[in-house]
Amino acid sequence: MLRLRVLGPLGAEVAGTPVELGAPRQRAVLALLIAARGGVVPVDRMAEALWRGRPPAKASVSLHAYLSNLRRSLEPGRPPRAPAAVLVTAPPGYALRLAGDAVDAWRFESWVRRARDAPAAEARLLLAEALGWWRGPAFAEHADEAWAAAEVARLTALRTEARELAVAADLRTGRVAQAATDAESLVRDSPLREEGWRLLALAQWACDRQADALSSLRRASAVLRDELGCDPGPALRRLEQAVLNGRLDVLRAAVPEPDDERPARTAPRRKGRGLFVGRGAELRAVDAAARAARQGGTVLLVTGEAGAGKSAFLDRAAARLRQDGWRVVTGCSPEYEGAPPAWAWTEALGALAREVPPAGPEGLTVPPQEPEDAAAAGRFRLHRVFASRLCAAASAAPLAVLLEDLHHADAETLALVEAAAAVTGVPLLTVAAYRPPTTPNRTG
Numbered sequence: 001m002l003r004l005r006v007l008g009p010l011g012a013e014v015a016g017t018p019v020e021l022g023a024p025r026q027r028a029v030l031a032l033l034i035a036a037r038g039g040v041v042p043v044d045r046m047a048e049a050l051w052r053g054r055p056p057a058k059a060s061v062s063l064h065a066y067l068s069n070l071r072r073s074l075e076p077g078r079p080p081r082a083p084a085a086v087l088v089t090a091p092p093g094y095a096l097r098l099a100g101d102a103v104d105a106w107r108f109e110s111w112v113r114r115a116r117d118a119p120a121a122e123a124r125l126l127l128a129e130a131l132g133w134w135r136g137p138a139f140a141e142h143a144d145e146a147w148a149a150a151e152v153a154r155l156t157a158l159r160t161e162a163r164e165l166a167v168a169a170d171l172r173t174g175r176v177a178q179a180a181t182d183a184e185s186l187v188r189d190s191p192l193r194e195e196g197w198r199l200l201a202l203a204q205w206a207c208d209r210q211a212d213a214l215s216s217l218r219r220a221s222a223v224l225r226d227e228l229g230c231d232p233g234p235a236l237r238r239l240e241q242a243v244l245n246g247r248l249d250v251l252r253a254a255v256p257e258p259d260d261e262r263p264a265r266t267a268p269r270r271k272g273r274g275l276f277v278g279r280g281a282e283l284r285a286v287d288a289a290a291r292a293a294r295q296g297g298t299v300l301l302v303t304g305e306a307g308a309g310k311s312a313f314l315d316r317a318a319a320r321l322r323q324d325g326w327r328v329v330t331g332c333s334p335e336y337e338g339a340p341p342a343w344a345w346t347e348a349l350g351a352l353a354r355e356v357p358p359a360g361p362e363g364l365t366v367p368p369q370e371p372e373d374a375a376a377a378g379r380f381r382l383h384r385v386f387a388s389r390l391c392a393a394a395s396a397a398p399l400a401v402l403l404e405d406l407h408h409a410d411a412e413t414l415a416l417v418e419a420a421a422a423v424t425g426v427p428l429l430t431v432a433a434y435r436p437p438t439t440p441n442r443t444g
Contacts, residue, residue: 001014001015001102002014002074002075002086002098002102003102003103003104004030004034004098004102004103004104005103005104005133005135006031006034006035006103006104006105006138006139007104007105007108007133007134007135007136007138007155008134008135008136008137008138008140009135009136009140009141010027010030010031010139010140010141010142012030012073012074014073014074014076019073019074019076020073021070021073022066022069022070022073024141025050025062025066026066026069026070027141028050028142028145029046029050029063029066029067029070030070030087030096031139031141031142031148032046032049032050032142032147032148033087033094033095033096034096034103034105035139035147035148035150035151036095036096037106037151038095038096038097038098039095040090040091040092040093040094040095041093041094041095042092042093043060043063043092043093043094044092045093046063046093046094047059047060047063049145049146049147050063052145052146067087067094070087071084071086071087074086074087085097086098104133105138105151105155107130107133108130108133108134108155108158108159108162109155109158111126111127111129111130112126112127112130112158112161112162112165114126115127115130115162115165115169116165120168120169120172120173121169121173123165123166123169124166124169124170124173124175127162127163127165127166127169128166130162131159131162131163131166134159137152137156138151138152138155138156138159139151139152139155160186160189160190160193160196163182163185163186164186164193164195164196164199166182167179167182167183167186167199167203168199168254170182170203171199171202171203171206171254171255172254172255172256174255174256176203176206176207176255177207179199179202179203179206180200180203180204180206180207180209183196183199183200183203184200186199186200187200187216187220191223191227192223192224192227192228194220194224194232194233194235194236195235197216197217197219197220197232197236198235198236198239200213200216201213201214201216201217201220201236201239201240201243202239202251202254202255204216205243205251206251206254206255210243213243214240214243214244217232217236217239217240217243218240220232220236221236238250241334245332245334245404245405245408246311246332246404246405247332248311248315248330249330249332249347249351282302282313283313283316283317283320285300286300286317286320286321286431287320289429289431290321290324290326290398290400290429293398293400293427293428293429294398294427295427296424296425296426296427297394297420297421297423297424297425297426297427297428297429298428298429298430299417299420299421299429299430299431299432300429300430300431300432301431301432301433301434302314302431302432302433302434303433303434303435303436304433304435304436305435305436306435310404310433310435311404311433313433314330314402314404314431314433317402317431318330318400318402321400321429325397325398326397326398326399326400326429327352327355327356327393327397327398327399327400328400328402329348329349329351329352329355329399329400329401329402330347330348330351330401330402330403330404331343331344331345331346331347331348331349331351331401331402331403331404332344332347332403332404332405333403333404333405333406333407333408333409333410333413334405334408341410341411341412341413342410342412342413342416343410343413344403344404344405344406344409344413345386345403345413345416348401348402348403349386349389352389352393352399356393356396383415383416383419386416386419386420387419387420387422387423390420390423390426390428391423391425391426391428394423394426394427394428395426398427398428398429399426399427399428399429400428400429400430400431401420401428401429401430401431402431402433403417403430403431403432403433404433405433405434405435406432406433406434407434407435407437409434417430417432
């Protein structure tokens with residue numbers, strides 16, 4: 001079986017044995033035909049390319065000799081005067097006829113295409129092997145030739161995409177430390193590709209390195225502004241807001257929750273798990289509130305300064321509640337402007353709807369501000385539908401709603417907290433976390 005390599009130095013093997021490809025220009029003939037990816041290359045174009053626009057008078061004779069030598073090397077078992085099956089004559093020139101897996105670059109492209117749609121564990125294996133085929137730059141000895149430029153650029157971009165897909169697969173399979181290391185290498189090699197920065201920040205966040213994640217996102221912004229004069233795209237902006245607001249749902253969309261049934265590992269777990277210490281009294285208060293809520297509904301408020309560990313505390317509280325048989329949903333009030341009203345509740349009820357589809361239409365729609373009478377009537381109906389939805393879900397199984405960053409909440413979010421507090425007769429626990437109001441310094 002014939003195998004050709006261009007992902008690094010040009011090489012060929014027949015039945016596992018390396019074959020000699022000859023002098024530089026003869027080797028360039030083979031590389032040029034590989035770059036054409038099976039297409040026919042006219043003789044005059046080959047001569048122009050091989051002699052860089054100044055072919056000699058007998059260029060076609062030299063070209064024929066190169067092809068004859070290559071045919072003997074690549075098809076050593078071909079009978080005399082039998083037509084070539086690999087380097088074929090195809091008027092007005094020549095073409096390479098090989099199966100898709102005979103050339104490492106063609107095989108690499110096929111495996112990356114498979115990895116795009118494969119499950120994460122399978123994608124990791126495909127990409128690890130495919131990336132291992134690279135032994136240097138594509139078409140390494142001919143990378144400066146004009147005829148190779150387009151194929152070199154295409155394969156280089158495909159290699160970068162494969163590295164990004166590999167990092168994403170590592171994240172989806174919980175290999176966050178490896179993902180962080182590989183993503184650092186990605187952004188060093190391709191600092192203008194936003195996907196590498198996004199993956200780096202996600203990996204650092206998953207490793208409980210929120211400060212590093214924010215630093216990486218801000219480095220990305222600086223690089224893009226300095227090099228391209230543009231701001232980062234929406235994916236990076238949304239991720240920065242998610243890290244700032246502790247939006248674990250965003251993290252979990254890329255990195256699954258660590259499985260407590262897995263064997264112990266040396267890497268740190270998500271915040272609120274392996275790194276959570278203390279807060280015994282506060283957790284006992286959650287347990288007490290949960291017991292009280294089973295008798296007919298309770299609201300528990302959690303307050304603390306920025307950085308005090310409210311998100312980690314809620315994360316651990318959610319785990320304890322789930323272990324005790326509670327269905328837990330979460331929502332977060334965003335720091336940035338422009339979010340729809342009652343967004344924290346929209347998130348929480350959206351998560352609830354995915355677990356327990358509602359019997360009727362689902363969703364929160366806040367009525368318009370004008371006219372006043374119509375708005376008041378609309379809010380009254382909204383609150384009744386809202387309370388009915390909570391009652392129905394909590395009647396099926398004890399329900400805990402955890403709301404983060406209520407200090408950013410709009411008026412409608414707070415009004416619905418009051419509406420949840422008024423729900424009685426079902427096991428409903430509402431936990432709301434917020435920062436205390438800042439007291440201005442007084443002087444004089």
